[in-house]
Amino acid sequence: MNHKLQQNVEWTHYQGGHCESAGVSSLVTNYGLDLSEPMAFGVSNSIMFIYFPFVKVWGMPLISYRMMPRSIINGVQKNLGIRFFTRTYKDQDVAMKELDDLLDGGKPVGLQVSASFLAYFCPDFNMPFNAHTTIIYGREGDEYLVSDPIFEYTTRVTRDQVRKARFALGQNAPKGYCFYPEYFPETIDYRKAIRKAIKKSVTMMLQPMMPWVGIKAIYTMARRIEKLNGSPDTKYVKNYLGNIMTFQEEVGTGGGGFRFIYAAFLKEASQLLGMPELLEASRKMVAVGDLWRQAALGCAKAFSEKAGSIDTIPIAAAFRKCAKAEKDVYLMLKKIKWK
Amino acid sequence: MKVNEVPQDGKRTMRTRMVQYAVDDNGEFVKVGSNGWEPGYRALINLREDFDARAEDAKERVKRGQTSPIEYFMHRAYMELSTLAQMTGLSQRKVKKHFDPRGFEQLDDATLQTYATVLLVDLDTIKNFKKGLL
Numbered sequence: 325m326n327h328k329l330q331q332n333v334e335w336t337h338y339q340g341g342h343c344e345s346a347g348v349s350s351l352v353t354n355y356g357l358d359l360s361e362p363m364a365f366g367v368s369n370s371i372m373f374i375y376f377p378f379v380k381v382w383g384m385p386l387i388s389y390r391m392m393p394r395s396i397i398n399g400v401q402k403n404l405g406i407r408f409f410t411r412t413y414k415d416q417d418v419a420m421k422e423l424d425d426l427l428d429g430g431k432p433v434g435l436q437v438s439a440s441f442l443a444y445f446c447p448d449f450n451m452p453f454n455a456h457t458t459i460i461y462g463r464e465g466d467e468y469l470v471s472d473p474i475f476e477y478t479t480r481v482t483r484d485q486v487r488k489a490r491f492a493l494g495q496n497a498p499k500g501y502c503f504y505p506e507y508f509p510e511t512i513d514y515r516k517a518i519r520k521a522i523k524k525s526v527t528m529m530l531q532p533m534m535p536w537v538g539i540k541a542i543y544t545m546a547r548r549i550e551k552l553n554g555s556p557d558t559k560y561v562k563n564y565l566g567n568i569m570t571f572q573e574e575v576g577t578g579g580g581g582f583r584f585i586y587a588a589f590l591k592e593a594s595q596l597l598g599m600p601e602l603l604e605a606s607r608k609m610v611a612v613g614d615l616w617r618q619a620a621l622g623c624a625k626a627f628s629e630k631a632g633s634i635d636t637i638p639i640a641a642a643f644r645k646c647a648k649a650e651k652d653v654y655l656m657l658k659k660i661k662w663k
Numbered sequence: 664m665k666v667n668e669v670p671q672d673g674k675r676t677m678r679t680r681m682v683q684y685a686v687d688d689n690g691e692f693v694k695v696g697s698n699g700w701e702p703g704y705r706a707l708i709n710l711r712e713d714f715d716a717r718a719e720d721a722k723e724r725v726k727r728g729q730t731s732p733i734e735y736f737m738h739r740a741y742m743e744l745s746t747l748a749q750m751t752g753l754s755q756r757k758v759k760k761h762f763d764p765r766g767f768e769q770l771d772d773a774t775l776q777t778y779a780t781v782l783l784v785d786l787d788t789i790k791n792f793k794k795g796l797l
Contacts, residue, residue, distance in 0.1 A: 341682045341694070362684070362692070382710065383743045446677050449711060450783075451741040452750075475679040476696065493750040493781065563713065566706035584664060584684040588692040610686055614664060624702030627709075 327508040330356040332430035335461040337471045337478050341581055344396045345370065346473035347434050347457040352406065354432060354461075355505045359400075365390075366589025367517050368399020369524040371582060375541040377548070381495070382451065384567035387545070389582045393436065393455035393496055397503055403517040407507035413500035416491050420483070423502065424463065432461035432471075436501040438492030444470070444479045454496040460486070518593045519662050526654045539654070542647035550640040554633045561634050565623040580620065583613035583650075601660050608653045615646045666695055675699030676707055714741050725793055731767035732792035733758075736782040750781045 333354050338361075340346020345365035352359045365371070370391045379386040391399075400406055413419035426433050439445045439456040462469040466483040481489075490500045529538040536544060545568075552561045587609035594602035619642035626634045666685045675681070680696035687693050718738035724730040737747050748755040753774075760766040761778075772786070779786045 339682050339694070339696075341684055346682075380743060380745060382741065382746075444678070449676050449707065451711075452746065474677075474681060477679070493752070494746055495749065563710070566709050569703050569706040570710065580664070581683060584692075588684050591692060610664070617664065621702070624706075627702065627706060 327357040327510070327512075329505065329508050330354075333432050333461070335432055335469075335471060338473070339476055340473050341585055342390075343472075343474050344393065344455075344457040345585065347459055348396050348400055350471070350473050351432065351434050351459060351503075352400075352505055355508075357406070357505075357508050359404075360588075360592060362585050362588035363592055364396060364400055365582075365585050366525075366593065367403050367521045368396045369403075369521040369528070370396050370399060371525050371586045372528060373538060373541050375536050375545045377536075379495075382567070384564065387568060387571045389571075393457075394501070397434075399521070403521055404512055405509035406505055408503045409506045410501070410503040412498075416487060416500065419490060419500040419502070420487055423460070423486075426502075426504070427460065427463045427468075431504055432459055434459050434503045435486075435490060436498035437486075437489035438494075438498060439489075441485050441489035441492060442470075442481055443485060444472070444475075444481065452492070452494055454492055454494055454498060514593075514596055515662075518597065522593075522657055522660075526658045529654050530651070530658070539647050539651045542643055542650070546640040546643040546647070549636050549643065552634075553636040553640075556633070558634055561636065562627055565627055565634075565636075565639065569620050569623045569627070580613045580616040583609055583616055587613060599660070601656075605653055605656055605660075608649070608656065612646065612649045612653060615642070615649050619643050619646055666693060669695045669697045670700035671698040672701035672704070673698050674701045674704040676704060711741070714738050722796070726796050728764055731762050731764050732789050733767065733778055733782075734762045735792070736778075736784055736789060739784075740782045742782075747781065751777050753777075 335354060338346065338350045338353065340349060340361040342361070342365070346361045349359050349361040349364040352364070368391075372389065372391045374386065374388040376386040397408055397410065401408055423433060435458055436454075437456050437458055439453045440450040442458070445456075457473065459471045459473060460468045461471050461478075467480045468483065468486055469478060470481050471478045490498055492498060531538050532540070535541065549565075552564060555561050587606045590602045590606035590609060594600065594606065619639065622639045622642045626636065626639060664683065664685045666687050669683050669685050675698065680698055682694045683697045684692050685695045715738075718735055721730055721735040721738055725732055725735055737744070742750070744755055744758060748758045751758065761770060775789060776786055779789055782789075
């Protein structure tokens with residue numbers, strides 16, 4: 325296999341499930357190396373569960389189903405040997421000028437942006453959300469051509485919007501972060517990369533130390549939900565469950581979604597390496613994703629309840645079921661014999 | 664998730680179909696465009712209404728001289744005190760002080776401009792907000 329980095333990129337738009345993995349996959353594929361979205365997601369060991377009650381997003385605890393933003397870019401670099409040019413800026417003018425130069429030189433660029441400033445994104449609902457990844461593949465004067473990885477179609481944004489979106493403040497401030505691939509390795513040892521990535525994911529998810537990371541975090545969240553049972557402050561309970569739902573299913577593909585992407589990765593890996601054990605794990609992971617969806621449906625049911633108090637016990641039980649099923653998958657992955 | 668289980672409720676906040684990875688009859692993964700999931704959509708709308716209610720409440724209090732327009736615009740921009748403090752680079756204590764009408768009066772234009780940039784409104788809109796209400 326010889327991968328050649330293309331100089332003048334003819335852009336093809338790909339749509340994916342999650343902004344960062346789809347963005348990386350789309351960029352790398354367009355530069356001349358086929359990398360699917362599940363592979364980018366899995367090989368950068370990005371599957372995760374984080375529950376940080378002490379960090380508030382929109383006034384509610386932070387719940388994340390993957391690693392932090394930029395971890396996919398870093399993970400792909402580390403495990404596959406692809407090198408990206410990455411940079412953050414202090415000066416906005418320098419950042420915008422460099423973006424223009426790159427685009428004029430035929431190099432599409434991935435950007436970390438705040439979604440609320442992009443007019444096409446979600447016009448009815450501009451909540452601040454800093455960790456979106458989008459791709460700009462060209463420009464016409466002061467208009468940029470955008471190929472947003474989670475959108476069906478390509479679109480345009482103005483220079484002013486891009487500048488504001490790149491330099492939004494707050495949590496995960498993008499600071500003008502941009503990236504594009506600048507080196508592809510001659511050959512990629514997928515066996516080594518996948519093995520490393522899976523082992524790392526397993527270690528992280530099964531870690532016994534902190535109650536806010538991995539499987540333990542799911543139990544922590546379930547316990548918190550259980551404590552809310554019969555709480556007189558139904559508004560808070562509803563907001564809390566609504567928050568879980570928005571993070572799981574609406575914002576950034578969500579919990580179920582990430583599990584399905586990871587299952588797709590396991591399947592691809594099993595075909596690539598000829599390992600039937602991974603296929604079995606993939607099947608189990610799909611079942612886990614379905615459990616997450618059911619738990620979210622339970623939240624939805626409680627959410628539309630008109631009664632005075634909300635019974636949260638079954639919801640907590642549903643999340644515990646997810647935790648248990650997911651733990652089984654990781655234990656299974658842990659036992660795989662890598663030749 | 665099977666292909667036919669991908670939610671197609673027609674309610675969505677973004678102007679696109681979102682891709683979901685589903686399993687087809689042969690056990691292969693396929694990307695399926697989802698047309699929105701209603702409960703998730705409702706949760707987001709609920710969140711927005713929550714912020715709107717808080718904004719209306721703040722508006723009333725601005726009228727009565729109990730708080731400053733900054734609080735109103737903060738809720739309008741879907742932010743919390745901690746988020747606003749982080750985004751402006753001011754301390755929470757300072758921001759709270761600017762919520763006080765007297766603290767707001769003392770604000771210089773430069774700081775007010777910082778607020779205006781972060782909250783996505785014009786400087787004059789913030790300044791003349793109270794006058795417009797009376």
